[in-house]
Amino acid sequence: MLNKILFFAELQEKIGKESVEIDVTGKTVKQVKELMDSEHGLVKVHDAMTAINEEFATSDMVIEKDDVVAFIPPVSGG
Amino acid sequence: MLNKILFFAELQEKIGKESVEIDVTGKTVKQVKELMDSEHGLVKVHDAMTAINEEFATSDMVIEKDDVVAFIPPVSGG
Amino acid sequence: MEKLFQIIEEPISIEKTVGLVSRRDAGAINTFIGTVREFTKGKRTLYLEYQAYQSMAEAKLAEIGNEIIDQWPDSKVAITHRVGRLDIEDIAVVIAISTPHRADSYEASRYAIERTKEIVPIWKKEHWEDGEEWIGNQTETKSFVSGKPEEGDMC
């Protein structure tokens, strides 16, 4: 039941890795963010959007089995 | 006292050459156009703008010695 | 055959990107090229580092392409964004849009770069003489929320 969680930009630097694998199935996006904050000190995760399987997600969406979760800090491409 | 007169696009095809050398010093642009119409049957010269030494000219401007006159049909570059 | 929407690490070929949208029934191709500027608000940039969530970024670029086809049905779009280290004057992004008539090519191109800056998961880190920073809301981009308006709060 492990989910892949992806980090980019400053979140990636802060946590020191590109991804982690943890079980967050059944949790809401909001709950996963709180977990990142409390467990990994990732305060800035609250400024990030979240993508589930490469689609932007709202905070009340629930993570399902095998879902890939990515935190998307404010983008600055172009 | 010859002036060079340049023709482009359909005017050039109509008159059959890129330029002629005639003396139009002292004439206005309007008079030169009328000359082109009466002498060479260049009716469409009246739809063209005129450039004197590569600058657009008004119909009352007078051609001076050594001036190069060009008739500029409606442009269609780009 | 190159992809219409892609994230690459190598220098971007403008001709190649334009070639992807050139066609017999287009008379106009507008191209936007984003380059690395040396000075931003008086501060000197040494170089930039771009990072992307590649698969999602390419999907979002393709989504922008679809949005453009919806609004300008007779257009063809290609967008290539580079990642990795970029020096001053290097090309970060090339957008090419062909349309039968020119007004549409300008409007669609402008739309494409604005949307790219809003919704595509790409980040740049500025490196200065006295520091470095990942750029986001704090400086250049607008409110993040506009990226994907949906019911409920975004996060």
Add this chain to the structure above:
Amino acid sequence: MEKLFQIIEEPISIEKTVGLVSRRDAGAINTFIGTVREFTKGKRTLYLEYQAYQSMAEAKLAEIGNEIIDQWPDSKVAITHRVGRLDIEDIAVVIAISTPHRADSYEASRYAIERTKEIVPIWKKEHWEDGEEWIGNQTETKSFVSGKPEEGDMC
């Protein structure tokens, strides 16, 4: 060193034209590429023939460049127009404008192509299966008068 404003007979290099305006203090380069379209108002074009009053055309392109610097002071402009026989999809004109910020590059580029179509002495002749015609007022260009408003009537 290529000229910023030129009329040439050979195929236009987009990269080269863009290279003329690329610089360390520009972050945006807008490029407009005009290509030969096969169908215009349902009529099939076989090929085009462009003719220019070369010296005056280059002077007028440079004049447009100056108009742009007046309105967008921090821009750099290059315009190359091709003459001679052009086939479908060939590039007739490339306009490249670099500015520090992107909005200006779009506006200045749009201005450049509109002015080019108004005041630069270049003509195109369309060749169809059943005929040919020099294109001017009758189809594409707007009232000629706007090209150079001066006192008195234009002629």
